Amino acid sequence: MTQVLGLIPHLGRDEADDRWLAQAIESLLAQTVPLDAIMVVDDASPRPPDSVLARYPGVSLYRNGDNTGPFAISEAVFARAPFDAVLLQDSDDWSLPDRLQRLLAAYESGFELVGGQVEHVPEPGQPNEGPDLARLPLDPRAELLQRPTAHTLLLTSGLVSVALARRLGGFAASMRINGDSEFVRRAVFGGRACNIAETVYVRRLHAKSLTRAPHTGFGSPARAAAQQLVQARARVLARDFLAGVPLDLAPMQSGIPATLSHVMGPLIPVL
16 A cells, blocks of 8 residues: 655645644545654744644654755655655645545555645635646646646646656755746656646645745746746757757756654654
């Protein structure tokens, strides 16, 4: 049987973050197919989530030594975790109860990265709009060959093969913006990826998110610079794939992965 870890990177700043993290954890605990382990990684938060995790003794809490962002955390976990696959989950979103069951069905048919359709729920005062709200294509590779810069799979809706991540050289650990898009495009061309037709993940739209905060959101200089780099790489991948030449599938900015220490809950071997 496929051994699956649920991974929730978390940066806590206020009570809302605590509430959202609890909802994310509970949504993974309520899966119709249970996860083999659930791991929250606190990204050196100003407001550590220890009091939240104390309510869930079966969930592991680890702490990052420095605030590195989610992609460095993913790099550390995927490089060492003794699981077949990782179910990613943002701490401000939640999963529908049959998410893992539906994703696993596609995964066990031979796909290495399986995403799902996403429902977007805006917080009060937030518009339900943006460039990434469209229905996701069932065949991400076919879409990227037509439109190399398209958004084709939401990584945090996905189930990701550990072997695939290692084969690709891991994540762009030093990126704080667009590292998800960077990984997805390498995975789509370097592995087997799909989206299922069903909605399995709910994304909360709020003013503090990386895609909406003033310094990192859409339209900000930092976001524009990261998108320019990632989209240029995306065009090269599509061009080289069509030409039948070897693909450069290494992470754009590998950096140093996070340093994780156990805080409470079950100890996950190796980490």
